Amino acid sequence: MVVFSELHTPLRTIMTPGPVEVDPRVLRAMSTPILGQFDPAFTTIMNEVMTMLRQVFQTKNTWAFPIDGTSRSGNEAILCSIIEPGDRVLVPIYGRFGHLLVEICERYGADVYSIECPWGDVFDPKVVIEEIEKVSPKIVAIVHGETSTGRLQPLEEIGRACRERDVLLVVDAVASIGGVEVKTDEWFIDGMIGGTQKCLSVPSGLAPITYNERIENILYARKKVERGIATEQDLNYKRSNHFIASNYFDLSMLQDYWGPRRLNHHTEATSMIYALHEGLRLVLLEGLEERFNRHQYHERALIAGIEAMGLKLFGDSSNKLPCVTCIEIPKGIDGESVRKMLLEAFSIEIASSFGPLHGKIWRIGTMGYSCRKENVLAVLGALEAVLIRHGVNVHRGDAIQASLDVYMSENQSLLKL
Amino acid sequence: MVVFSELHTPLRTIMTPGPVEVDPRVLRAMSTPILGQFDPAFTTIMNEVMTMLRQVFQTKNTWAFPIDGTSRSGNEAILCSIIEPGDRVLVPIYGRFGHLLVEICERYGADVYSIECPWGDVFDPKVVIEEIEKVSPKIVAIVHGETSTGRLQPLEEIGRACRERDVLLVVDAVASIGGVEVKTDEWFIDGMIGGTQKCLSVPSGLAPITYNERIENILYARKKVERGIATEQDLNYKRSNHFIASNYFDLSMLQDYWGPRRLNHHTEATSMIYALHEGLRLVLLEGLEERFNRHQYHERALIAGIEAMGLKLFGDSSNKLPCVTCIEIPKGIDGESVRKMLLEAFSIEIASSFGPLHGKIWRIGTMGYSCRKENVLAVLGALEAVLIRHGVNVHRGDAIQASLDVYMSENQSLLKL
Numbered sequence: 074m075v076v077f078s079e080l081h082t083p084l085r086t087i088m089t090p091g092p093v094e095v096d097p098r099v100l101r102a103m104s105t106p107i108l109g110q111f112d113p114a115f116t117t118i119m120n121e122v123m124t125m126l127r128q129v130f131q132t133k134n135t136w137a138f139p140i141d142g143t144s145r146s147g148n149e150a151i152l153c154s155i156i157e158p159g160d161r162v163l164v165p166i167y168g169r170f171g172h173l174l175v176e177i178c179e180r181y182g183a184d185v186y187s188i189e190c191p192w193g194d195v196f197d198p199k200v201v202i203e204e205i206e207k208v209s210p211k212i213v214a215i216v217h218g219e220t221s222t223g224r225l226q227p228l229e230e231i232g233r234a235c236r237e238r239d240v241l242l243v244v245d246a247v248a249s250i251g252g253v254e255v256k257t258d259e260w261f262i263d264g265m266i267g268g269t270q271k272c273l274s275v276p277s278g279l280a281p282i283t284y285n286e287r288i289e290n291i292l293y294a295r296k297k298v299e300r301g302i303a304t305e306q307d308l309n310y311k312r313s314n315h316f317i318a319s320n321y322f323d324l325s326m327l328q329d330y331w332g333p334r335r336l337n338h339h340t341e342a343t344s345m346i347y348a349l350h351e352g353l354r355l356v357l358l359e360g361l362e363e364r365f366n367r368h369q370y371h372e373r374a375l376i377a378g379i380e381a382m383g384l385k386l387f388g389d390s391s392n393k394l395p396c397v398t399c400i401e402i403p404k405g406i407d408g409e410s411v412r413k414m415l416l417e418a419f420s421i422e423i424a425s426s427f428g429p430l431h432g433k434i435w436r437i438g439t440m441g442y443s444c445r446k447e448n449v450l451a452v453l454g455a456l457e458a459v460l461i462r463h464g465v466n467v468h469r470g471d472a473i474q475a476s477l478d479v480y481m482s483e484n485q486s487l488l489k490l
Numbered sequence: 491m492v493v494f495s496e497l498h499t500p501l502r503t504i505m506t507p508g509p510v511e512v513d514p515r516v517l518r519a520m521s522t523p524i525l526g527q528f529d530p531a532f533t534t535i536m537n538e539v540m541t542m543l544r545q546v547f548q549t550k551n552t553w554a555f556p557i558d559g560t561s562r563s564g565n566e567a568i569l570c571s572i573i574e575p576g577d578r579v580l581v582p583i584y585g586r587f588g589h590l591l592v593e594i595c596e597r598y599g600a601d602v603y604s605i606e607c608p609w610g611d612v613f614d615p616k617v618v619i620e621e622i623e624k625v626s627p628k629i630v631a632i633v634h635g636e637t638s639t640g641r642l643q644p645l646e647e648i649g650r651a652c653r654e655r656d657v658l659l660v661v662d663a664v665a666s667i668g669g670v671e672v673k674t675d676e677w678f679i680d681g682m683i684g685g686t687q688k689c690l691s692v693p694s695g696l697a698p699i700t701y702n703e704r705i706e707n708i709l710y711a712r713k714k715v716e717r718g719i720a721t722e723q724d725l726n727y728k729r730s731n732h733f734i735a736s737n738y739f740d741l742s743m744l745q746d747y748w749g750p751r752r753l754n755h756h757t758e759a760t761s762m763i764y765a766l767h768e769g770l771r772l773v774l775l776e777g778l779e780e781r782f783n784r785h786q787y788h789e790r791a792l793i794a795g796i797e798a799m800g801l802k803l804f805g806d807s808s809n810k811l812p813c814v815t816c817i818e819i820p821k822g823i824d825g826e827s828v829r830k831m832l833l834e835a836f837s838i839e840i841a842s843s844f845g846p847l848h849g850k851i852w853r854i855g856t857m858g859y860s861c862r863k864e865n866v867l868a869v870l871g872a873l874e875a876v877l878i879r880h881g882v883n884v885h886r887g888d889a890i891q892a893s894l895d896v897y898m899s900e901n902q903s904l905l906k907l
Contacts (some may be wrong), residue, residue, distance in 0.1 A: 076774040077542065079768065080535065082532075085526065085529065087524070087525075087526055094524070102496070103517075106517065107509055109504055110694075112833070124492055125492070125494065141559050143757050144756070146756075172716065175717065176737050277757040278760075301585075301590060301638070301844060302845065318597050318736075319736060320597055322736075339563075340687055343687075343694060344695065345693070345759075345762065427719055427754075
């Protein structure tokens, strides 16, 4: 019998594009004793989560609730619930998570068309709209904030074009929700997926989603209540023969669980719901605009420091994702060795990237609770020291001063973090 | 803007078949600050979880890790990873969760054969083996502990028969793991799914699974590393055209994430992993045999009280699931009104049931941390009072005395709860 000792974890300054540091108030909420899933005290909490999610997604949609899984489970839940084999889907890819959308659609039998632009760019909406014209898809699926490249894709024009052509638009806003403006309704987005472990500063394990009536109508047509809990009426209901392939991700059943019918599907992940409840509450207490401003404020301070050090930012500033800053790794330097020393000597974590950018850039996240002055200053100071140790010719001492200049020149006394 | 106040939940005595009360040490573990998913301090914790899971599953399998979802996500992950359209699956159904297995298999295109016995019975293994002979399935999927009816299905004979015939056996042990003997290897079980929110007393949100080489070989044949993280070598690897339909539940990718390759799939649900780590540790510290004995000890005390009150147990004692006790609702009594009063006046939760048993039985769970003397005595006392209030002619005062007799006659001073 091997029994390990209780958890004894190091404290980290987590400056990656997720998972990021969890707000201590969220951590505390998770240690609340649990309630039964149909306890009225718990279903009240579920309803409050839905109300708060609608506000964070900036939507009037009826349906806004989390999938019990990590972020990509939200993508799969929406996509598999609306894709039928042979459906045409267009995926514009500008980084790793566009490829993920393709993978999910392919697996559920979609006829997938994709266009790609180089990692580091985003799409001119006109290019996407032309492709929509050409392909005539049922669905367009696209990423809003691409953490692998640190880019932000403008969506409103694409959304309007989709709505005009009766195309469904599904957006992965995992990295942007709670840190950057995300306007579900104004941008004509039919299905939206958010992440918890990034700008919401809630641990990974839930994927908040929202969708509108256009998607809801598809769900009704594919509805299939599982035997064992189905009533006579459910069984007499035309059991669709183009049902949703996944039981776990079947949104038609999930909305019967989250809605007034409270039809048992799974056992809701109580402690994670507590965490999300507290996380959403803190976002709304801070205020959406205030929170977006805070993310940009610390981004400015970080960029000032990085550039003062003599490092080069990756990508175009016009399409930069405010909560992720990508830095070109200086020639001849082993990026992984730098990351390792940052972690081992300073207990600070920054990220590498994937695919064509692996070994080419570092990524520093300034998300949610991690997006604080002391964290920005700590990562700048440590990075400078580690680069000097690796023989890089940086401008010694300038990074923190430049960052402090931003912090001391801007009157941001009202910022909560 | 609607912002709710912070969580302020009532304290409940939860005596349902799950979710049950979480051990306070597990709740505390969840408030530990998080680590990045590839932080060596975190991957060490992941490895420890795997090592402890193997012991709880009583297996030498390489693969034992949680799916990031609620219990049924474990069923779906194993089934969808091994089912290809047209595969023949046999599901013996003796309650709600057998129906769930059918649903999952159907959705992934299996050719499903089922046999049913009345809710309240289990199968004579010979009946199942005869059906295996007749159907010649690729897979048999069956529930071990059926919470909807409070029954425990003997598995060893079925397991041996499957292995002899080269049939895969997949078992849903969500309700039994950690409370009742579960012997993955000795019983010839190829894929096993456990639950966290029942006898492990960890919140819902993870589904621990284990599977052996017979399943692993299927995964290799269906492997498909997703683009965006695939290496050249992965892309040159024959990309299977009978790939697994779900990306989220693709065990071939999940084992590359949990294994030494550490290939990024999702972002592991850090705080839930902390909870599972602590929960498994507590199971092993208590000892498996000791824990199973504790569950039976409190079951005896509960049953003594229920029978002394004059109530009738549902089902045959020979196949009773030790951690779930089903009670026939006395004629003319509204079972839901009794449950409501238990919750509102005594803050105690017991369960109703599903399908043909809805309104016919109550179910009292004695699982994990909820399986304690004070909880058993509290539910007996409260149930007696509520039944008197509902006009039921019970033997007043006898239930607690009979239960105390068990507690005072048996020398169980070594029990940890």
